[in-house]
Amino acid sequence: MTATLIWILAGVVLIGLYLSWTAGRLDRLHARIDAARAALDAQLLRRASVTQELATSGVLDPAASIVLYEAAHAARQAEEDQREVAESELSQALRAVFGDAGQLEEVRAAPGGEEAARELTAAVRRVPMARRFHNDAVRAARALRRHRKVRWFRLAGHAPFPMAFEMDDEPPTALADRSG
Numbered sequence: 001m002t003a004t005l006i007w008i009l010a011g012v013v014l015i016g017l018y019l020s021w022t023a024g025r026l027d028r029l030h031a032r033i034d035a036a037r038a039a040l041d042a043q044l045l046r047r048a049s050v051t052q053e054l055a056t057s058g059v060l061d062p063a064a065s066i067v068l069y070e071a072a073h074a075a076r077q078a079e080e081d082q083r084e085v086a087e088s089e090l091s092q093a094l095r096a097v098f099g100d101a102g103q104l105e106e107v108r109a110a111p112g113g114e115e116a117a118r119e120l121t122a123a124v125r126r127v128p129m130a131r132r133f134h135n136d137a138v139r140a141a142r143a144l145r146r147h148r149k150v151r152w153f154r155l156a157g158h159a160p161f162p163m164a165f166e167m168d169d170e171p172p173t174a175l176a177d178r179s180g
Helices: 002-056 062-077 081-098 101-109 114-144 148-152
Strands: none
Touching: 002 062, 002 081, 002 114, 002 148, 062 081, 101 114, 114 148
């Protein structure tokens, strides 16, 4: 009788330790999602800011400046539920303006244009990486939260179900081709 109780108690303790470890892992994944989302927000804000700065610099032709400025302004001011659409529209505006290398060469030829083009290229390239890191963290947390043990024992607590950030983040060919 005593040996059976000891084995049952040992089993309960092991199950408790396992559930505690799983809850800790899930908590770390949620923290990773929060950090990745903050990094993604920073990169999106940087891209919009650099785009707005370039649009108001007078380096671009007026039509391109208006298109870029309005798209960047909309991306910066978008509410959370409209953010993905606004950021996708900024990506499309960047592709429309910098679809060919000629516009980028005009920017580079202007005073201060080389630095502006370099900043824009870096900002445009960092967004897909930041989004990929965020979505990978979301994917891992969602996979863990789908397990029965997580649902049955409510190991996720009251944390909202993580959502991926889906947007069009393909860079313009003129900005993607440069390796500098």
